[in-house]
Amino acid sequence: MDDRPAYDRLNAIYDRFQADLDPLAWAEYIHQLHLEQRLPHTNQGEGGRPLLLDLGCGTGRMTAGFVPLGYDIIGVDISPLMLEQAMFNLSEAGIKPLLLLQDMCEFELYGTVDLITCLLDTVNHIIDIDRLRKFFAHCATYLHPGGVLIFDLATEFHFAEVLGNAEFFEISDDYALLWQNAYFPETTLSRSEITLFEATEDGLYVREDVTIKERYYSLEQISNLLTEAGFIDLTIHGDVGISGAPELAASLDRAADLRILRSSETAINPKTTAVSENIGGTERVFFVARSGKPIPDSECISE
Structure with a gap:
């Protein structure tokens, strides 16, 4: 972990x-x-x-x-x-x-x-x-x-309507980012599951998985x-x-x-x-x- x-x-x-x-x-x-x-x-x-x-x-x-x-x-x-x-x-x-x-x-x-x-x-x-x-x-x-x-x-508008349960992505020459969001109105928690692929000098990609929680x-x-x-x-x-x-x-x-x-x-x-x-x-x-x-x-x- x-x-x-x-x-x-x-x-x-x-x-x-x-x-x-x-x-x-x-x-x-x-x-x-x-x-x-x-x-x-x-x-x-x-x-x-x-x-x-x-x-x-x-x-x-x-x-x-x-x-x-x-x-x-x-x-x-x-x-x-x-x-x-x-x-x-x-x-x-x-x-x-x-x-x-x-x-x-x-x-x-x-x-x-x-x-x-x-x-x-x-x-x-x-x-x-x-x-x-x-x-x-x-x-x-x-x-x-x-x-x-x-x-x-x-x-709440930001969490429920703008982010909501949507998926986002961004791709550039040196990284790719995938973002999956979920909002739980019963607990007012918003959870973002982010996967980042970052390019290295040898042409490979390093993967990072990040979870961000907000309320x-x-x-x-x-x-x-x-x-x-x-x-x-x-x-x-x-x-x-x-x-x-x-x-x-x-x-x-x-x-x-x-x-x-x-x-x-x-x-x-x-x-x-x-x-x-x-x-x-x-x-x-x-x-x-x-x-x-x-x-x-x-x-x-x-x-």
């Missing part, structure tokens, strides 16, 4: 699946959400820069988009080969990040950060709700007072868990074209263009406030939540 993390076996071609994503557009969008939600306080990065923790950073391609916006970067991933690729990618771009080989549900840092991100439906890969609870608790622990957690979540979580489930972990001021935003990036560029400076599905002035109380699940054909939603820790008077700054 191969006990390597699933994405260890896909690291060589992983970025090709994200070729249509613009890391700079993603970073700019998330930066705007961060500015809208954060409370003014002294930043934790070197030279007063904001410090960002990217959980499940993978190859670092998306992480790199935040550097031009002034963030110092910490990346966490459970895959050694993904982190190796991330170090190469970021170093090639002149970036010197701190990369940590850790389980994102049990990570440890030496201090707190200003922004935590977890992108590309990485949260859906946490299929055990107790581990998801632990994930949010760790995020709450390592966010500085006034800091913000931002992550995206794949919707659909309702907006209410996630909202409740965030509240339980001590987060406040939760907002949920629809996918406003960020996947393809071009539609997003023209709307980044207009907060009104963000389709807010649910917003609260304080922590959501699930007993009194229902969270709308009416998101239609949206494949992805973004959660933004702020740390409930009070900011020490010594760190408060005026904007």
Whole structure:
């Protein structure tokens, strides 16, 4: 049995699946959400820069988009080969990040950060709700007072309708990939059986078989868990074209263009406030939540 993390076996071609994503557009969008939600306080990065923790950073391609916006970067991933690729990618771009080989549900840092991100439906890969609870608790622990957690979540429409029980394939000169998906609505689990044939220099192919499991979580489930972990001021935003990036560029400076599905002035109380699940054909939603820790008077700054 191969006990390597699933994405260890896909690291060589992983970025090709994200070729249509613009890391700079993603970073700019998330930066705007961060500015809208954060409370003014002294930043934790070197030279007063904001410090960002990217959980499940993978190859670092998306992480790199935040550097031009002034963030110092910490990346966490459970895959050694993904982190190796991330170090190469970021170093090639002149970036010197701190990369940590850790389980994102049990990570440890030496201090707190200003922004935590977890992108590309990485949260859906946490299929055990107790581990998801632990994930949010760790995020709450390592966010500085006034800091913000931002992550995206794949919707039921994505799992049931877009992936569903379909089969996909992709063939190029140097690899062939077969993907068989199955969605189980009774458990909200999605299972992807992936077979990769990768060409070698001697003209042969190396076969890798990978199983990836994800789980659909309702907006209410996630909202409740965030509240339980001590987060406040939760907002949920629809996918406003960020996947393809071009539609997003023209709307980044207009907060009104963000389709807010649910917003609260304080922590959501699930007993009194229902969270709308009416998101239609949206494949992805973004959660933004702020740390409930009070900011020490010594760190408060005026904007």
